[in-house]
Amino acid sequence: MIGIIGTSYKSASIDIREKFTFLKEDIQEFSEYLKKEEDFKSLIILSTCNRTEIYFYCQKTNNQEGFDLILRALSKYKGYTETMKPYFYFKSGREAVEHLFKVSSGIDSLIIGEDQIIGQVKNAFTIAQEIKSTDSILTRLFTKAFEAGKRVRSETKINQGSGSVSSAAVDLCHKYYPDLSKHSILIIGAGQTGQLVLTGLSKHNIKSLYIANRTVSKAEELAIRYNGKAIELESIEQYLAKSDIIIVATDSKNHLITKEMVLKTCQENNSIQKQLYIDLSVPRNIEKFVNELSNKQLYAVDDLTEIVNSTTLKRQNAVSEAIKIINEVSTDYMEWLVVRGLSPIFSKIKKNFQQVHEKELQGFKKVNILGDHKVLEDYGKHISEKYSRLFIKNLREIVKDGEKKEYIEAINELFEM
Incomplete structure (x- = not known):
């Protein structure tokens, strides 16, 4: 079976989702554990700020x-319990396939049609290839997901307007401070999300831009590109007081900014300046209690919903067109899957019809004397091939995407294969 177990912004709050985030090393360990199961074949884990x-x-x-196979692993590595089940969704077969295609197309995103998700899906696939946790079934599935995502974006208007969490963050900055040329910004994190934020902010003439990252060389590279100043991650506390906007987008499992840190900075600088904090990380990197401080406004991933509603409404009209494309690509994949799974059965059916033809022809030759059996042989071969094709065609239809295994077993017994 092809299956998916997931949790997203639609089914769970950030408090739940952050418990189930996966880094590359987590995925490898999780995969190695499952490989010990005889029936397990492959997995690919998509872990973003909005979904796992x-x-x-x-x-x-x-x-x-x-599903139980995966849930046992989640219990062992992420502390999953039955009480958490309502926060998860479980899909299999074509439903799972269509879900992935909707995700890669941006239809299932917080911001409909956002572009960042396709890069995240590709990254999940790349990691699976690197740790050798995928196989031909999932490789083909994700390849078709990329195709679906590309077609939806090029053939519909799904990605018009502001289209990602990062662009929504930039919009929030502009809403909070209409004239960004008078304000300083601290960006913590030089990954994909951080770079997308920087790209959006580059359209504005920012007063001062500070970029912090665990790998300083990466921060320096971006600082040159976006006319900013690179700083070490350990130095962010001293730059808090110099910044009006602080945006964090890292994969750290710990808080990088705490209420105590912000309060200390304010006291040391005798400042009660107005500040905007945006946390695009899951797990959260900014302690939520920062919001309790005077003149400090904190937005986490889930808080961006209101900002993106206008964009969502504009893109909603393109969803029906996108669904048609997704159905088409899903059908293509499911047909490939059926043919792949039933190929041995198809071969046996053809062989069985051929054997019947040859056996009956030999018996006929023994009791009937004809000058030329060639016409009879050709006609017999034609009939056997015709009925084997008809039989295979009907079999493909009744097995329903390969899910009704009982029909296949019945065919095996019927033809004594």
């Missing part, structure tokens, strides 16, 4: 057994 989704393929014919 585990795509997997296993040879369980019962969907629940397949």
Whole structure:
């Protein structure tokens, strides 16, 4: 079965989602554990600020057994319990395939049509390739997901307007401080999200821009590109008082900015300046209690919903067109999956019809004397091939995307294969 177990901004708050984030090393360890299971074949984990989704393929014919396989691993590595089940969704077969295609197309995103998700899906696939946790089934699935995402963006108007969490953050900065040329900004994190924020901010003439990152050379590279100043991660506290806007987007599992840190900075500088804090990280990197301080406004990922509503409404009209494309690509993938899974059966059916033809022809030759059996042989071959093709065509239709295994078993017994 192809399955997915996931949690997202639609099903769970950030308090729940941050418990199930995966770094590359987490994915590798998780995968190695599952590989010990005989029926487990492959997995790809998509982990972003808005969702964690585990795509997997296993040879369980019962969907629940397949889901239980993954849930046991989640219990061991992420502390999953049955009480958390309402925060998760479980999909299999075509439903799982269509869900991935919707995700890669941006339809399932907080901001409909956002572009950042396609890069995140590609990154998840790349990690799976690097740690060798994928196979031909999921490789083909994700390749088709990239195709669906590309077609939806090029053939519809799904990505018009502000289209990502990072661009929403930039819009929030401009809303909070209409004239950014009078204000200083501290960006913590030089990953994909941080770079997208920088790209959006580069359109504005910012007074001062500070870029902090664990790897200083990366911060220096971006500082040159965006006319800013690179600083070490350990130095961010001294730059808080110099900044009006602080944006954090890292994969750190700990708080990089705490209420105590902000309060200390204000006291040392005798300042009660108005500041905007935006935390684009999951788990959160800014302690939520910062919001309790005077003149400090904190926005986390989930708080961006209101800002993106206008964009969502504009893009909603393109969703129906996108769904048609997704259905088309999904059908293409499911047909490939059926043919791949049933190829051995198809070969046996053809072989069986051929054997019947040859056996009956030999018997006919023994009791009937004809000058030329060539016409009879050709006609017999034509009939056997015609009925084997018809049989295979009907079999593909009744097995329903390869999910109704009982039909295949019945065919095996019927033809004594």
